[in-house]
Amino acid sequence: MQYIRLPLKGSYNTRDLGGYPTYDGNVTRFNQFLRSDEVGYLDKDDIEFLKEYGVKTVIDLRTENELDQIPNPFENEPSIQFHHISLLSQSMIQEMTKNFNTVSMDVNYVNTLEKEKRSIAKVLKVIHDSEDGCVLFHCSAGKDQTGLIAMLLLGIAGVDYQDIITNYEPSFANISHNPRVKKMIMCDVPPMMLSNYTFMQKTLKHIDYKYGSIKDYVKSLGFIHSEINQIRNRLIHR
Numbered sequence: 001m002q003y004i005r006l007p008l009k010g011s012y013n014t015r016d017l018g019g020y021p022t023y024d025g026n027v028t029r030f031n032q033f034l035r036s037d038e039v040g041y042l043d044k045d046d047i048e049f050l051k052e053y054g055v056k057t058v059i060d061l062r063t064e065n066e067l068d069q070i071p072n073p074f075e076n077e078p079s080i081q082f083h084h085i086s087l088l089s090q091s092m093i094q095e096m097t098k099n100f101n102t103v104s105m106d107v108n109y110v111n112t113l114e115k116e117k118r119s120i121a122k123v124l125k126v127i128h129d130s131e132d133g134c135v136l137f138h139c140s141a142g143k144d145q146t147g148l149i150a151m152l153l154l155g156i157a158g159v160d161y162q163d164i165i166t167n168y169e170p171s172f173a174n175i176s177h178n179p180r181v182k183k184m185i186m187c188d189v190p191p192m193m194l195s196n197y198t199f200m201q202k203t204l205k206h207i208d209y210k211y212g213s214i215k216d217y218v219k220s221l222g223f224i225h226s227e228i229n230q231i232r233n234r235l236i237h238r
Contacts, residue, residue, distance in 0.1 A: 004016075005174060006034070006049070006050075006053070007049070008042060008046045008049065008050075009042075009043055009045070009046055010039070010040075010041035010042035010043055010046050011036055011037055011038065011039060011041070011042060011046065012037055012174050012175050012177050012178045012181075013035075013036060013037035013141065013142035013143070013170075013171055013174040013175050014034055014035070014036040014037065014039075014136075014138075014142070015034065015035055015036075015167075015170075015174075016030050016031070016033070016034055017032065017033040017034070017035060017150060017153060017154060017167070017235070018030030018031065018032065018033075020154060020157070020159045020163050020167070021159070021160070021163070022157050022158035022159055022236060023158040023159075023160065024158055026157075026158070026236040026237050027236070027237050028154070028157050028159065028235050028236060028237075029234070029235060029236060029237055031053065031054045031134050032134055032135070032234050032235060033127075033134065033135050033136075033137070033150075033153060033234075033235070034050075034053075034055065034134060034135070034136040034137070035136075035137060035138070035142055035146045035147075035149070035150045036136055036137070036138035036142050036146065037138060037139070037140065037141050037142030037143075037146070037171075037174075037175055037178075038070065038138070038139075038140050038141070038142075039058070039060075039072060039073060039074065039136075039138055040070035040071060040072060040073065041070075042073055047073055047074075047077070050136065051079060051080075053134060054133050054134040055080065055133065055134045055135075055136050056079070056080065056081060056130070056132060056133025056134060056135070057080065057081045057082075057083070057126065057127075057130045057133060057134075057135040057136070058072070058074040058080050058081070058082050058083070058135075058136045058137075058138075059083045059084075059085060059123055059126055059127075059135065059136070059137040059138070059149075060072050060074075060075075060082070060083070060084045060085070060138065060139075061085060061086060061087050061123070061137060061138060061139040061145040061146060061149070062084075062086060062138075062139050062140055062145075063086045063088055063093065064084075064086060066140060067084055072084070081130065083123075083126050085119055085122045085123050085126070086119060087112060087116050087119050087120065087123070087139075087145040087148070087149075088112070088116065088145065089115070089116060089119075091115075092111065092112065092115060092116065095111070103192075104198075104199065104202075105144070105192055105194070105196070105199040106198065106199045106200070106201075106202035106203050106206075108144070108192075109144070109147075109148060109199065109200075109203040110202075110203055110206045112144075112145070112148060113148065113203070113206070113207070113217070117220070117221055120148070120149075120152070120221060121221040121222055121223070123137070123149055124152070124218065124221065124223065124231065127153070127231055127234075128223075128227055128230055128231050137149050137150075141171065141175050141181075142171055142174075142175065143168075143171035143172065143175070143195050147168050147171065147195070147200065148203075150164075150167060150168070151164050151167075151168070151200065151203070151204070151214070152214060152217070152218060153231070153235060154167060154235075155207075155213070155214025155215065156214060156215060156218060156228055156231050156232050156235065157232055157235035157236055158232070158236075161201075161204050164200065164204065165197050165200045165201055165204070166197075168195055168197070168199075168200040169195055169196075169197050169200075170195070171195040172194050172195040173195075215228055
């Protein structure tokens with residue numbers, strides 16, 4: 001079930017993090033966390049569906065410019081706690097733009113994990129502090145910034161790395177059905193738009209090599225054991 005997209009007309013990569021087995025015999029819970037692509041094109045029925053699904057918190061990981069160009073429909077929704085926390089600083093954007101066709105995405109993922117720790121910590125703090133309901137986090141494609149947060153959450157839950165990788169992989173296949181994306185890739189697909197499993201595989205190897213585990217990386221952000229466990233408890237069945 002973890003590969004199934006939610007039936008939304010205005011989004012192509014909205015998926016639940018539920019259904020993944022963990023190392024200690026638990027399974028990640030449904031209706032707790034949604035990873036998603038752009039939500040600016042959701043219609044009223046889509047928004048109502050997500051509210052009925054249980055969404056209470058929305059975290060927009062896009063840049064300020066992206067938010068200005070395509071406003072978030074949840075920003076002024078009374079029943080939703082909305083947070084805009086970009087995972088890409090201006091220097092990171094410039095670096096990624098400069099190396100758009102020459103650098104593998106795993107390099108950008110590692111750079112984000114190392115250079116944007118403050119923003120990543122803010123995202124996890126919002127998740128930690130959210131008391132109930134489902135948390136939806138998204139960027140434009142639901143692949144890169146969204147993929148990193150999904151990786152951290154699944155890692156905190158104790159999901160096997162292979163399942164974290166397979167959670168990441170469907171992103172390009174999903175967004176390739178988006179008419180706006182189709183126009184961009186009619187002639188050629190830029191390598192950075194792909195969600196090749198090696199991108200996430202190499203990112204996980206970096207975390208293991210430098211920190212020892214995903215939980216240890218999260219500790220490097222300033223979180224203590226009890227706070228990490230609180231996030232984990234939202235993710236697993238008991």
